[in-house]
Amino acid sequence: MLGTIEFCLYKFATYVAADKFAEKRISVFRKAGLSIERCTGILEDRPEGRLVWFHARDLHSAKPLLELITQLNYQELGLSFLVTTRRAEQTDDFVPLLPENTVHQFLPVDLKVPMTAFLNHWLPDVAVISEGEFWPRMLNKLTVRKVPLIAVNTKMKDKVYRNWLWLPGLAKKVLNTFDLILVQDQFVASRLKRLGAKTTKIRVAGVLAETPKLLNFDESLHSSMSAKIGSRSVWLSAATNRNEEDVIVNAHKIAMRRNRRLLLILHTREKGRGAYIAERHQNKNLTFSFQEKGGVIDDATDVFVSEDVDELATYLQLAPVTFCGGTLSDGQSIDPFHPAAAGSAIIHGPSYGDHRETYTRYNEAEATRQVSNGGELANTLTETIGPDVAAMLAHKAWEISSEGGEVSGTVISEILEKLADGAQTDAAT
Known part of the structure; x- marks a missing residue:
């Protein structure tokens, strides 16, 4: 039981200003289009x-x-x-x-x-x-x-x-x-x-x-694509905004100076973007393959363009490094939980959209790499694509993505313990 002078002052202050507090609460509810009765919190019967x-x-x-x-x-x-x-x-x-x-x-x-x-x-x-x-x-x-x-x-x-x-x-x-x-x-x-x-x-x-719902994973597709990729290094740009497409391809071309066999899986947010992307970059000596036209990855493929949302989970599993599309433009990005849960290291821009809180958690844990432009993306990709760095980042991100389950278990155990203690007390009285 609280018994401090400060608590007594709190009770006195709220007693004196009770009418003002109540009036303000009612006013806020009205502005939100809620009935005054809902202020009470007792509109439903207790089961x-x-x-x-x-x-x-x-x-x-x-x-x-x-x-x-x-x-x-x-x-x-x-x-x-x-x-x-x-x-x-x-x-x-x-x-x-x-x-x-x-x-x-x-x-x-x-x-x-x-x-x-x-x-x-x-x-x-x-x-x-x-x-x-x-x-x-x-x-x-x-x-x-x-x-x-x-x-x-x-x-x-x-x-x-x-x-x-x-x-x-x-x-x-x-x-x-x-x-x-x-x-x-x-x-x-x-x-x-x-x-x-x-x-x-x-x-x-x-x-x-x-916890976001896990994306559907196609094991057969994963096995097929993994066999075609072989030992090549691969990175993914997931849910890429059309305003980011050139940035992604240019960063990939720069990164290929260090790793000629580097493969980019360019997953676009919009359908039908593959041909436009290839046409704009036809002078870069890059070989494109398009999932929408039945294309597959082979040794000559530099960029594999896909628009299939249902295959995103497979791409996340294949790529040791993922750039979260949208974060260098409008912020309409995938939840970083998805690459983290797939064991893929995360690179992203400064626009978080609806996932600001989640990105902030990952950043504070140093579980991602943030970039501001295409040049930084190319440099960061080159640094991150190495197996040691990618594995380190992926592990940190995975720990963040899985901690919710551990917290849930702790809270549930504590609740059940308190309920059991209460039942024993009731039985004894």
Whole structure:
């Protein structure tokens, strides 16, 4: 139970300004086109039995939590699940993603009356809080009720960290309400320790992220193409934007000065690009082969052009190095998870599009190489195509791509352990 002077001041301040907080919340919901009633977070009936509550800042951050729920459903323990988010946003596309036995609600503002009503209604048996959504009154009430608390994907951005430093007593109490705090790296762990979190409660586990669906892999095609490629070095430009095609071919030509037998698999985002690409580069003494015309790779092939999305997984497996197309133009790139999961070293440009968070994780782990233009791409490709460098980068990227599964296992084990402890306590009373 939180008992610091700072927490008392927090309760007093939120009590005095309760009406303003409530009015602001209602205004935000109205602007988002949401009914005022949804502010309460108690529009659905609580199902019977044990309930696990997952909370995230917004719908995007909540998606990785849905995979945990799906895995918990496989356990067939008769559990029900509540997913809450704080940001006011339309849920039409999110609700269909909810696994079985799961409802979504919006978290009420951290004021006495709405938060008490919310917790009295849902009575969670375990609470999993994502991305540092540490609301003091909420956590205090959960602690009083002896609800086990697990923090996942815990973040501590500079501004938030500086704010907590001004409230050391409250920060320490809030952090130590948790039974387990999972963080991405030692940097976040060190900040939490400085704020007073017990070392025994912190575990560096990586990021719990939404796992993209694996691409379809054609084993027969892989065997056939692998035999034709033989011992040649090969690299892939995946989902290439038409504005990048010349950059890719020029970089390949430069890299061939160091490795004459280097093969490029140029996978285009648009159909019918092969003939245009070959025509524009007919003076470069390059031999092209086109998948769309039934072409195959032979010893003379320098560039194999394909537009087939269904064969991308095969190309990723064949190429020790992959350039993520779109990252040097409009940012409409493939998820770096796919080359990482295939064991291919990743090169990319500065435009991340919808995958900014994922690329940032890989960059921070030094698991990719970023380039800004064609010249840098050619140089980086030449450096990376060597087996030692490619293998090192690919291994780092693979570790990032697979860490989500390890975090999931840790969280699920912890949830099941807390539920078992709760069942034993109930049986003893």
